[in-house]
Amino acid sequence: MAILLSYSERDPVPGGCNLEFDLDIDPNIYLEYNFFETTIKFAPANLGYARGVDPPPCDAGTDQDSRWRLQYDVYQYFLPENDLTEEMLLKHLQRMVSVPQVKANALKVVTLTANDKTSVSFSSLPGQGVIYNVIVWDPFLNTSAAYVPAHTYACSFEAGEGSCASLGRVSSKVFFTLFALLGFFICFFGHRFWKTELFFIGFIIMGFFFYILITRLTPIKYDVNLILTAVAGSVGGMFLVAVWWRFGILSICMLCVGLVLGFLISSVTFFTPLGNLKIFHDDGVFWVTFSCIAILIPVVFMGCLRILNILTCGVIGSYSVVLAIDSYWSTSLSYITLNVLKRALNKDFHRAFTNVPFQTNGKTLKSKNQCDSTVGVLTHLC
Template identity: 35%
Template sequence: MDLFNSLLVIFLLLYSIAPSVSSVFVTKHLELSKTGRYEISANTSMELIVDVTDDSSISFIVLQAHSQKYPFVASLNESVDYYDNAMKSTNPGLVVDGPVLKYGTVELFLMSELIATQVVEAMAIAYPSYSPIPGGCCLTCDVAIDPSLNVSFNPWYTKIRFQLGNSGYDAMDGDPTLCEGGGGFTYLTYQLYLYRFGEMSYDEDLALDAWQKMATVDAVKSYGTEVGSSLSFSDVKLVTVSSQPGQGVVYNVLVHDPKHDLYAAYVPYITYGCSFTAKVDGCDAAGSVLTKVVLSIAGVAGLIFCFAGHRLFPLVVCVAGFLYFVFLSFILLSDFVNWSHDVRVGVSAVLGVVGSLLFFFVFFRFYLVLAFVLLHGIILGFVFSSILFFSPFGDLSFWQNLLDYWIAFVCGMLFPAVVLLMWPRTLNIVATAVVGSYAFIVGVNSYIQGVLSYIVLDIIKKAVMPTYVSAYTDYPFEMPDIILASVWGVLAISGIIFQMWRERKDKRPALPPWLYRKWKESRLQYRELSSRSRESPGERRRLLETAGTASVSSYGSLSDNK
């Protein structure tokens, strides 16, 4: 028993000292305005020493570090205190100012909770006197100055929040403006920028190189794209941007002091609009095989409708019913039922099949052909209006009002149907050619991850989430998108010309026949033929049988005819 107790004590002692033995403390040097790349893990603590030059004009230094996927801890002290000088994030940032700079060195400690090695890049950027301090007026933050961006995202949109900055001061003998009194910092302005990279590519080196193009003021102005208009002190420090899951984006904010005409950059943030750690709807699900298969089938069907849609009018009616019921049911379920996205999509698809059968039954039984042509024209108008608001026209501030936006959108949606309703065959041909060719382009787009699919997706997002109307939706229109848009135009025009030529060549009526009437007439003809065959038994006599003949030997009989 004594031996057991002794072994237990030895084990506990070894266990208590094991972390300190296995922990490794590494010291590195980081030069101002230069990037350093380091490897950290759970048993490694990294100390970065920044040598501050003897330059009395330096007002403050922004310390920042970045990783592609997993968060880590950045701290100004070796002992981590999240409520004073530490932050845990994939893109943490801290500010050092005032008397600390007089010591000649600044320390930044990096720590990871991952067992595996994690690659981190860090940079220290110095700003001169009177430069505005990013995040310098955050009274509710865990740290005194918070230059980091708070980014949250889902497959629909990305929200970027940032804290108010503070006006700069003389590095020699000045002091920052007090935030509580609403002083000079209220005249600062802010501008959000973004930089896109690596579409559906999760290469770590590409991501870590991308943030460097958004780290300094000059780099942001050179590589970044402005998002919306500049924000003032009174504006809410929240910007909503449309998400593209799988698309790498770096966000950053520049704060401007108009009195001294000086800028300062917040800490850039890397995101893909999806999570690397989520088990459901993560980055691995972006561009999944199932999505590509479904869109490929839709693309093939769209290509058939593009060149033969008017001939396949009953089938087009079924597809129209499916689209109407899926769209409306998904919006209603999103508004009134708190179900997951996958459940809503599944239920909407089932209701879409029901709508398809219902549309076909109404067309078959009641032959409301002009009404269905009008419904097809409204789908054409939906695509037309979606294109209009996908263009820079849709980014006008006037459309951020929900009522104005939907009134204008509905008017654009009804425009093609109203103009072409006098020529129902032409309207139906144009609708099937344009919408069918767009379905084909969306199928191809799923393999190259372009932006043309967002023409319709953005409208669905705005219908489901009213606040999305104010979101920034300026997508990059690159060469693959230009090629696909050109192919779409060529296919639509070719489909219209081919269908018009074919209908005139075959001299078919402008509208398809009433299927119920044809079915009823065929049934009547069948009954008439059946009744005639029952009423005329003579027609079923043998052809060689004559009146007065007692018996006639059948062909091939062995009996003698005497």
């Protein structure tokens, strides 16, 4: 696809101060991805100049008469879900070419100055098409120009398990299906079957921390890791049941219950635009704030343990079903907890912006999750 755009001598030149890539003037956006994050890089722009005139020097100074006054707005555009065709991609690429189109259709994620690195990271969304573009703006002349858009699906189109066409692994489907069956039972009957609920809570706590530990410390393959996580989670569940059976200390058990609910509420909090604030790109600030929110929930509800337990059963049980559905049918709601897991597993994920699309799948599952949670809570109260 080739599209011609005209610019005047007042407009900045995207990639006009390229010192890293192959072309002398390189308006392209370079993209690389892995399971955790997608990173875009681009060459700095230069001030505009007339045809036949030498371009302004790129590093002659840092005052307002140089390219250091330029600003870069980074935009993100989500393609329709479950459509990997070239026709759909080309159709939407045309909406991300010129400056007015980009501003009208895409989400502005961040603004960079000339003092910032020309590199931005995003959370990878395997199977979800995303187009990125950058608009360079000259605040002195109030002119702007767009780079060449780049796109990714954060997955491979080669046939096989884990490709764009079949993202869900068999092991994931088995694990989360069994997990969801137990979660669905807990959603509606967990408060009445106390020991079963304790097993479920213990499974979540032990399984989550064990998965992080074994993934960070060993090179074990994903399928084996998931089996070991299931075993460790089962041990954790039985241990919490044994603690209740042997000592009968309600406060300790309810603290575990409240922390699981607090973890999900804290994850939801950082799933909002709040999570993309610059202050939370610092790991120390993020984890302290995240932990405080998670701990606050059991503290607030310690005076009404019945309500805490019922809410946990309804909310956590219904969300486990969402995770199972995601292994078959991709949805943005799974990233509520997946983003936290990614941050715990990858030391560079703190710099990533975690925007996700909220399209038909997400809206449908959100309604279903709210319905399950509400009905589950009401069932326990009746």
